[in-house]
Amino acid sequence: MKIAIIGAGNMGGAIARGIAGAIAAGQSHHTLVVSNPSEGKLNALKSAFPFIETYTDNAGAIEGADLVILAVKPWLVEQVLKEAGALLGKETILVSVAAGITLDSLENMAGEKHRAVYRAMPNTAAAVGRSMTFVAGKNTTPESDEAVKAIFENVGTVMMIEERLMAAGTSLSGCGIAYIFRFIRAMQEGGVQLGFYPKDALNIVARTMEGALKLLETNDSHPEQEIDKVTTPGGLTIKGLNTMEQAGFTNAVIQGLTRNS
Numbered sequence: 001m002k003i004a005i006i007g008a009g010n011m012g013g014a015i016a017r018g019i020a021g022a023i024a025a026g027q028s029h030h031t032l033v034v035s036n037p038s039e040g041k042l043n044a045l046k047s048a049f050p051f052i053e054t055y056t057d058n059a060g061a062i063e064g065a066d067l068v069i070l071a072v073k074p075w076l077v078e079q080v081l082k083e084a085g086a087l088l089g090k091e092t093i094l095v096s097v098a099a100g101i102t103l104d105s106l107e108n109m110a111g112e113k114h115r116a117v118y119r120a121m122p123n124t125a126a127a128v129g130r131s132m133t134f135v136a137g138k139n140t141t142p143e144s145d146e147a148v149k150a151i152f153e154n155v156g157t158v159m160m161i162e163e164r165l166m167a168a169g170t171s172l173s174g175c176g177i178a179y180i181f182r183f184i185r186a187m188q189e190g191g192v193q194l195g196f197y198p199k200d201a202l203n204i205v206a207r208t209m210e211g212a213l214k215l216l217e218t219n220d221s222h223p224e225q226e227i228d229k230v231t232t233p234g235g236l237t238i239k240g241l242n243t244m245e246q247a248g249f250t251n252a253v254i255q256g257l258t259r260n261s
């Protein structure tokens with residue numbers, strides 16, 4: 001399969017590196033081409049993975065591609081498809097990672113009714129192979145679903161969802177990674193106030209988060225079950241938790257998550 005990635009920025013570059021890594025490891029046999037208007041990002045990709053074909057024009061990348069991933073800013077999707085959409089083959093699968101562009105508008109902009117079109121919503125952890133990516137499609141087949149899922153599995157975990165859940169997925173994970181960073185920062189700042197140097201505090205928080213996740217996954221448990229194991233009646237932890245709740249912790253998180261819904 002020839003995969004073309006249009007736009008080699010943060011997201012396009014991360015996806016390209018994920019796919020190229022799998023090709024380099026012999027786990028995937030795709031041909032990968034990437035286009036971007038400026039050469040710097042293309043050269044960086046090419047120096048890491050010399051087998052990637054690079055183009056400064058989108059037409060060269062799209063022509064003959066079996067699957068095209070649009071990784072440009074949302075307001076450029078229409079322009080890119082206007083300029084080079086006619087080069088998409090009838091059977092070419094079109095995937096967009098652009099936030100907010102619906103499957104209907106993607107299908108319309110691509111100019112070919114009934115084309116398999118997908119929206120994918122990765123998060124920035126795609127750059128380190130740990131994205132939580134949501135994928136929704138229209139005019140799909142089990143084969144096209146499998147192809148798109150496999151591509152995004154190169155940069156982390158994939159959940160196939162209905163399009164109506166895309167905004168929720170974006171909030172919970174696309175934006176959610178920032179909320180988690182803010183929580184980490186709050187814990188770190190508290191750690192400094194308690195007497196640790198910032199670097200040590202960050203390391204302590206990171207290891208504690210790692211442990212918490214491992215407990216949830218190993219025990220297949222609800223967070224509250226794990227909390228019960230820490231909270232001695234009348235002890236320190238329950239006092240800390242209740243003080244956080246008095247300050248609106250859970251409410252603040254839910255309000256932030258649902259702010260745009």
Ligand SMILES: NC(=O)c1ccc[n+]([C@@H]2O[C@H](COP(=O)([O-])OP(=O)(O)OC[C@H]3O[C@@H](n4cnc5c(N)ncnc54)[C@H](OP(=O)(O)O)[C@@H]3O)[C@@H](O)[C@H]2O)c1
Pocket residue numbers: 006007008009010011012035036037038041058071072073074076080097098099121122123124174
């Ligand atoms: N970052 C995230 O967390 C995230 C998460 C999910 C989805 N997304 C989506 O991913 C898309 C890209 O975001 P990003 O963060 O990767 O942005 P970005 O880093 O700015 O990358 C966009 C790239 O597109 C290139 N570009 C500009 N015009 C182009 C054109 N006409 N044809 C081909 N390439 C063109 C830019 O090249 P130059 O810099 O050389 O101009 C740049 O390298 C957005 O639609 C965004 O909604 C991002």
